[in-house]
Amino acid sequence: MSNKHLMTGNEAAAEAAIQAGCRYYYGYPITPQNELMNHMAMRMPQVGGTFIQAESEIAAIYMAYGSAAAGARVMTSSSSPGISLKQEGISYLAGSELPCVIVNVQRGGPGLGDISPSQADYFQAVKGGGHGDYHTLVLAPSSVQELADLVYDAFDLADRYRNPVMVLGDAQLGQMVEPVEFSRPPRTYFPKKKWAITGAEGRPRNIIKSFYPVKGELEEFNLYLQRKYQKIEEKEVRYEEINTYYSEIALVAYGTCARICKEVIRKASPLGYRIGLLRPISLWPFPKEALRNLSERVKAFLVIEMSAGQMVEDVRLSVLGRCPVHFYGRTGGGVPSSKAVLEKVLEIIPTVSAGPLEMAEMGLPPKVD
Numbered sequence: 001m002s003n004k005h006l007m008t009g010n011e012a013a014a015e016a017a018i019q020a021g022c023r024y025y026y027g028y029p030i031t032p033q034n035e036l037m038n039h040m041a042m043r044m045p046q047v048g049g050t051f052i053q054a055e056s057e058i059a060a061i062y063m064a065y066g067s068a069a070a071g072a073r074v075m076t077s078s079s080s081p082g083i084s085l086k087q088e089g090i091s092y093l094a095g096s097e098l099p100c101v102i103v104n105v106q107r108g109g110p111g112l113g114d115i116s117p118s119q120a121d122y123f124q125a126v127k128g129g130g131h132g133d134y135h136t137l138v139l140a141p142s143s144v145q146e147l148a149d150l151v152y153d154a155f156d157l158a159d160r161y162r163n164p165v166m167v168l169g170d171a172q173l174g175q176m177v178e179p180v181e182f183s184r185p186p187r188t189y190f191p192k193k194k195w196a197i198t199g200a201e202g203r204p205r206n207i208i209k210s211f212y213p214v215k216g217e218l219e220e221f222n223l224y225l226q227r228k229y230q231k232i233e234e235k236e237v238r239y240e241e242i243n244t245y246y247s248e249i250a251l252v253a254y255g256t257c258a259r260i261c262k263e264v265i266r267k268a269s270p271l272g273y274r275i276g277l278l279r280p281i282s283l284w285p286f287p288k289e290a291l292r293n294l295s296e297r298v299k300a301f302l303v304i305e306m307s308a309g310q311m312v313e314d315v316r317l318s319v320l321g322r323c324p325v326h327f328y329g330r331t332g333g334g335v336p337s338s339k340a341v342l343e344k345v346l347e348i349i350p351t352v353s354a355g356p357l358e359m360a361e362m363g364l365p366p367k368v369d
Helices: 009-019 034-043 057-069 080-095 122-126 144-161 171-175 217-235 255-271 288-294 311-319 338-353 356-362
Strands: 004-008 024-027 050-053 074-078 100-106 137-139 164-170 177-181 239-242 249-252 275-280 282-284 300-305 325-329
Touching: 004 009, 009 034, 009 100, 009 144, 009 164, 009 171, 024 034, 024 057, 034 050, 034 171, 050 057, 057 074, 057 080, 057 100, 074 080, 080 100, 080 122, 080 164, 100 144, 100 171, 122 164, 122 282, 137 144, 144 164, 144 177, 144 217, 164 171, 164 255, 171 255, 239 255, 239 288, 249 255, 249 338, 255 275, 255 300, 255 338, 275 288, 288 311, 300 311, 300 338, 311 325, 325 338
Parallel strands: 024 050, 024 074, 074 100, 100 164, 137 164, 249 275, 249 300, 300 325
Antiparallel strands: 004 177, 137 282, 239 275
16 A cells, blocks of 8 residues: 555554554454454455454453464554553563554543543553553654554564554544555565564473562563663654744643644744744653753743643653743643643743733733733
């Protein structure tokens, strides 16, 4: 597939996985990611793959564990409550060093919540939602095309580091329809995974495990994992910067919120406001150094999220008090409007760039506490 197609984000994620060589998919229905499952159910038989609608989200993640242990490229997907059920299995995948791609099309919460867009699973995704000292690589697309591209990349990252990779979208991104092009060649050849469980005839036995009962073994393994995670942090940080070089205020947002921030920049530029955007694409590893460098140039940050404030904590840790970090968020399926974000920017501008007389000359509204 080389020409452009109109597809939902969910369908694009599924097709990208197939193009990347995924031949095993296990899932359980939950809105708003069902189109992804439907596409897999249709396409997997066409490419000689396996699609199983499991009896639960828990069953699906452990089916993925089994296929990953055998060396296959495998994916599962769900939405927020379903991802919560998968967390034990995700910890097992990380603890067994098994590559697997997990797509989370977030919905409102907590609990069953609603089926509207949300970004309230950030903590769960980037802080290790299961037990133990582990990390999952987390990629955050902001368009249907990027969703497809990042799903494709996620399989390579998972294999490269023998680690689960999560692609973190939301209901709006999963349901929206945009043109998408699958320009990269379908993957058909993969290096042999010498560690995989494929039958021990003719070679030493491989063991896949996350259980280390002998005193000291688990600590040694954890130290090894931390060295691997440090390597990932050095090599796999992804982000986008727009208009940041001359900006006074830098917006920080990912996914759907980043799309809204780009509209804010377009609206603010003709008015003479110097606003930029730093968009994290990898939520873990987080672009700490980029934010730290940007904090030397801008006068303030404004973090925009569809949550009560989660990524904002990582922004503050990255900035280390060099300049103020403000926050604007919507919860429970609320989506920020460009107008509301611009109004928040106008509240901040007087505190960083102008005195009362200059504010009046510029026609800026007074600061609202």
